[in-house]
Amino acid sequence: MVPLARREEPPPVVIQRVRITIRGAVQGVGFRPFVYRLASEMGLNGWVSNSASGVFIEAETEKPRLEEFVLRLADEKPPRAVIQSLEFSYLDPAGFTGFEIRASEPGGDRAALVLPDIATCADCLREVFDPRDRRYLYPFTNCTNCGPRYSIIESLPYDRGNTSMRLFRMCADCEREYEDPRDRRFHAQPNACPACGPQVELWDHAGRRAAAAHEAVCEAARRIAAGETVAMKGIGGFHLLADARSERAVLALRAKKRRGEKPFAVMYPSMDAVRHDCEAGRLEHRLLLSPESPIVLLQRKAARSGSVSEAAAPGNPYLGVMLPYSPLHHLLMREIAFPVIATSGNLSEEPICTDEHEALHRLRDVADVFLVHNRPIVRHVDDSIARVMLGRELVLRRARGYAPLPVAVRKPLPGILAVGGHLKNTVALSLERNVFISQHIGDLENDEALEAFHSVIESLCGLYKSEPARLASDLHPDYLSTRYARSQGRPVVAVQHHYAHVCACMAENELEGRVLGVSWDGTGYGADGTVWGGEFLLTDDTGYRRAAALRAFALPGSERAVREPRRAALGVMHSILGDSLFEGHDFPFLRSFEKTELAVLRQMLKGRLNSPMTTSAGRLFDAVASIIGIRQVADFEGQAAMGLEFAATDGVHDAYPFPVVAKDARDSSDPTLVFDWEPAVRAVVQDLRDGLARGIIAARFHNTLAEAIVEIAVRLGESRVVLTGGCFQNRYLTERAVRRLSEAGFRPYWHQRVPPNDGGISLGQVIAAARTSIPQAGAHGPRA
DSSP states (O other): OOOOOOOOOOOOOOEEEEEEEEEEEOSSSSHHHHHHHHHHHHTOEEEEEEETTEEEEEEEEEHHHHHHHHHHHHHSOOTTOEEEEEEEEEEOOOOOOSEEEOOOOOOOOGGGSOOOOBOOOHHHHHHHTOTTSTTTTOTTOOBTTBBOSTTTBOSSSOOGGGBGGGGSOOOHHHHHHHHOTTSTTTTOTTOOOTTTSOOEEEEOTTSOEEEEHHHHHHHHHHHHHTTOOEEEEOSSSEEEEEETTOHHHHHHHHHHHTOTTOOOEEEOSSHHHHHHHEEOOHHHHHHHTSSSOOEEEEEEOOOOTTOOOGGGSTTOSEEEEEOOOSHHHHHHHHHHOSOEEEEESSOTTSOOOOSHHHHHHHTTTTOSEEEEESSOOSSOOOOOEEEEETTEEEEEEOOTTTTTOEEEEEEEEOOEEEOOOSSSBOOEEEEEEEEEEOOOOBOOOSHHHHHHHHHHHHHHHHHTTOOOSEEEEESOTTOHHHHHHHTSSSOEEEEOHHHHHHHHHHHHTTOOSOEEEEEEEEEEEOTTSSEEEEEEEEEETTEEEEEEEEOOEEOTTTTHHHHOHHHHHHHHHHHHHGGGGGSSOOOHHHHTSOHHHHHHHHHHHHHTOSOOEEOOHHHHHHHHHHHTTSOSSOSSTTHHHHHHHHHOOTTOOOOOOOOEEEOOOSSTTSOSEEEOOHHHHHHHHHHHHTTOOHHHHHHHHHHHHHHHHHHHHHHHTOSEEEEESGGGGOHHHHHHHHHHHHHTTOEEEOOSSSOSSGGGHHHHHHHHHHTSOOOOTTSOOOBO
């Protein structure tokens, strides 16, 4: 008898929910009926509703259809509708049946919601390039659907008199537009024209005018084409612009800006020009042309004639790309017609310049000429950075286009000001069910950065007239942000760094209850006083328990190891081999040291002198990158780990061996499980000695980390796994971990609109502090 063939069971259908917030001219234009028809046609379940802040949509179905739905909302919107911003996040399904138009939500004072600065709309762009229009070639053209917002507002309500545009009295024509409800400039606060609005000029180093109006733009373009550097005042600060095709111009800018090898962003004149150099899928295309208009990380193509110089992003397969987003950028790029370096107008580690006279002083040794205007910038706003990962947009730096839009939470929160961490600093302020995250401030490494930090806090609290009852800070006692919080005479909740990362990712994904937080980064002050960075935190609505961690190793020289991956390699290999590491071994990282320096480091490790123990995943990445010879000294934090990621070969599926060791915990800060990386590192060394390609070694190491995450998740038995921290900017690691967790039956969550790096921890600090009872005024507060 012939056995019947076994019928293949179809894979289970995975339903997801997308939450969409759309702001702009989307009311009174048939937008809700359009959404209803589109959702019904596509078989989605959910709802659409109006509020004073915009249109809100929630819809459920399989993820590919949700992706198509999001793209079609923008592509097929009603003719008179204009989308200012479209934000979306994927969440667990809510079980909707059918699709409905819900009644408009009452309340929601428009004035209380400050919009970000918005990229130039198509209507304004047409006017700028129409010789018959009165705003022809005018670089400050805007309307209610685009233009500056957050960078010009001084106080609420958002009226012209409360913005830096109060200095410019509207002419009769602009006044007529402003007062006409049928005009798209009705109550457009930055409304202006050549007769009454801001003007542009080109200055030399002494602040003398070399050209004005459109001739200033044309002369700036000629200077860039001649290989010079132009400092241009934009919406939220200055850009430094140079010919991105010219290695000489790029290297000169690097030297003058003291930039080293850190990648530069590149502005292209058009999408066609972008495609000449880079790969861009549908989601990248949408992101580049979106109202947020961030810098987007794109895969580079092989160099061709006219391509961007390798010096723009040395050794990096990705390029940070953006398109013109203000009329001034559009006018300049039309004259140039080739890609330019568009990096922030500052010296490395300093805040961006916002004032033309300040720029003359601070950038005098960097720029050859200054393209300036007389519209004051109230607050600095850098360019945002994003990438597409796992079919989602991932914001890596949250600033122009995103800040200060809030993250909504389910329950009202007390008034809390969170001051963030030390690197990639942001601050956050909670008001009822919203947490407002500031624009990117940067690393608090100098007086200028600290002054910007103070200014942003004053500005954010002043804008919303908030006097928060308590503050939240990092647990590290010596961070400048922590010292600020403790100096304010109000209760302070000190929040453990990696717990804040987990809380931020939970808040963004609307997760409540128990999760396993995998929080991996370079460094964070641990509850036991050691350096954490490879943590598995079982987290719920009351706090966390450190359930697992990477095996600890010593960092000789402490913070110097951040810029010297070879020191992390020393610590890792010393943990394996002990003092015999220094006898008879010929690793590349050992050869990179002078003999005298190596002797000192040997004594440091032997006596545990200035060699703190760490569980840092970021430093483990650095160590392996050093061991296999990718990089011994880094120009910027994370460079070695990035090199290891870029080296990884696709199509490698095997991993190195590793044990997860159970141990007795002394207290809640002591993990009960330890991921022991020693067998994996020994295998890395053996593969290296056997001559195996570095790309295969790098891929196997990444795969090992992903398998360790799955193994610990299995051992701990928590189905929801949150991936957070700077290590999950690594595309290979994140995609591998998400895929393997999903295959093993877990539900992984990761960041979307809030950065996984330290730019997101201020949000997590707010959430953690809200769970904590109020400490006594003036006290340092309990350590959450």
